[in-house]
Amino acid sequence: MALASAGVALRGTGVGANMPYDAKKYGPDVELNEPAFIHSSVQIYGKVRVGREASIWPNTVIRAENYEIVIGEMTNIQDLVMVHVGDRTGTYVGANCSITHHVTIHGCRIGDNCLIGINATLMDNSEIGDNCIVGAGAVLTAGTIIPDNSIIVGAPAKAIKTRNNYVANRWNAWLYQINAHAYREGNHRGWDGADFVRQAKDKMKELMAEFDALKKAGAAIAREE
Numbered sequence: 067m068a069l070a071s072a073g074v075a076l077r078g079t080g081v082g083a084n085m086p087y088d089a090k091k092y093g094p095d096v097e098l099n100e101p102a103f104i105h106s107s108v109q110i111y112g113k114v115r116v117g118r119e120a121s122i123w124p125n126t127v128i129r130a131e132n133y134e135i136v137i138g139e140m141t142n143i144q145d146l147v148m149v150h151v152g153d154r155t156g157t158y159v160g161a162n163c164s165i166t167h168h169v170t171i172h173g174c175r176i177g178d179n180c181l182i183g184i185n186a187t188l189m190d191n192s193e194i195g196d197n198c199i200v201g202a203g204a205v206l207t208a209g210t211i212i213p214d215n216s217i218i219v220g221a222p223a224k225a226i227k228t229r230n231n232y233v234a235n236r237w238n239a240w241l242y243q244i245n246a247h248a249y250r251e252g253n254h255r256g257w258d259g260a261d262f263v264r265q266a267k268d269k270m271k272e273l274m275a276e277f278d279a280l281k282k283a284g285a286a287i288a289r290e291e
């Protein structure tokens with residue numbers, strides 16, 4: 067089933083029954099570095115780079131008429147997201163992020179391992195550190211700077227907690243990687259069944275062990291504060 071191939075085995079850049087996207091439909095400035103899946107309804111224009119194993123879900127629009135947009139490895143851009151460049155800046159999304167349903171990101175920078183909650187808006191020059199969660203419906207006004215490991219909510223958004231969300235956010239990104247591989251195989255039930263539950267538990271354990279090891283090694287990404 068799809069899960070068995072959710073690692074790196076399945077790759078493809080062409081068009082066909084099981085292919086993850088139609089590379090030919092995008093313009094010459096769109097660079098696709100083996101993303102896992104791009105839904106056929108996605109629109110991408112201008113200078114846009116999409117990282118390895120990333121996924122882009124139905125009805126997302128990504129436009130970069132100047133500057134650039136970069137989507138990191140393993141990151142998922144969920145349904146109905148709008149990604150645009152800002153007035154003076156590009157838009158950069160780190161690795162292992164989830165940009166969830168109906169988010170708007172505009173000329174901002176998002177670190178690694180972040181989750182941007184449903185319907186949030188990030189305006190020009192806003193910056194979010196690593197391992198953060200932006201609450202559903204939050205609005206980051208222009209120039210808002212959010213440090214690593216923050217949870218922010220509201221409009222205008224403010225930090226309410228400091229917590230390192232490395233494990234939860236990477237787990238969510240993994241779920242979408244699994245789903246991306248399922249979809250490219252025409253399987254829309256990738257999160258169902260005993261196999262999936264077992265793999266999800268194993269993945270969570272693996273991530274917790276990885277995080278502990280990073281903490282022990284004193285890695286900056288695993289700081290708790």
Ligand SMILES: CC(C)(COP(=O)(O)OP(=O)(O)OC[C@H]1O[C@@H](n2cnc3c(N)ncnc32)[C@H](O)[C@@H]1OP(=O)(O)O)[C@@H](O)C(=O)NCCC(=O)NCCS
Binds near residue numbers: 182
């Ligand atoms: C922000 C968030 C991470 C907080 O979760 P948490 O750490 O468990 O915190 P709590 O639920 O204890 O909430 C803490 C406070 O923030 C408030 N709060 C929580 N989410 C909020 C939101 N989105 N907007 C405004 N306030 C919010 C709570 O009401 C609570 O307020 P109180 O202290 O006055 O009672 C979570 O509510 C959230 O929005 N997650 C994103 C969900 C999402 O969009 N997922 C994507 C699915 S595809």
